[in-house]
Amino acid sequence: TTPGQFDFDRGVWLVPPEGVKQLRSRVRTQGNEIPPYVMPLSVQAIAIVQRLMQLRARAARYLLVHRYEPQEMISENTLNTAISRMGYKGRLTGHGIRATISTALNEVGFVEEWIEAQLSHADTNQIRAAYNHAVQHSR
Template identity: 30%
Template sequence: MKQDLKNYYLRLISIFTKVALQISPYLFLRSANIINLEWKEIDFDKKIIIRANKVKAREDFIIPLSQSVLDLLLYVKNFSYSNSKYFFPSNISKSKTMSKNTLNQAIKRLSFGDKILYHGFRATASTFLYEYKNIHKQDSEVIELCLDHRERNKVKAVYNRSLRLDDGRELMQWLSDFIDKLKRDK
């Protein structure tokens, strides 16, 4: 019965909400960053998102994209609205973003609401990345840059502006492969 209810709710959730939830473990963006994602911020050729971070540091945040994420973004592109600047628009108005509660409500409808909230994707990704540092071989700085956590030492931050994109790309691909393997082995 519980699985039937979950399948019913899956049919009710919009394709944009589904894909936003599907890419969230791979990207572990803040919910405001995912729901406000604009088409102009995705560079499919360079395999990156250049996100003007309006949430925290007010600086651009560059997110390397794994192949799994690119595949999902290209898939949802087939359903997009030509008159919407948002990658994940609202069901009510294509000129607006989905509600900040949409993702958490979808998680609840899928009966995971007592186990996780949207922000939990960030904590889970951070935990996995730190737990498996000896396997992926990236240091804490790269993990924190992928989480969009900036250097807090203001003097160091002035001199070190490196985004370590190659390392971030390797780390994001490693996490993507890790998630894909978990899904296959399920």
């Protein structure tokens, strides 16, 4: 994630389509015709991103940088280590947060299509069951 992807006036994070796994193949065939993936941001998320921007080094390309390479992004292992240190070792991973969010939103009745769109799932029927554990537990 680069700082230029955030539009604080509109309260959104504009993720380039090449940064969204399910859109990468379309980018190769359709190029610039694919718009960015729009992620609405809460007031709290905006405050966190703005604070991270204040703390990052001027030369850093990304919002969250690699520990030793300031032009590289943070590694998945760094995120997973932080989650472990917060007491979730063996119970949660960075990618696992997606399933947790899907389950929680489905349990409180959010519209399924909205959830799947925010997770950028192209084939919602197959992928939904993998992420939404509420469906599996309620059967």
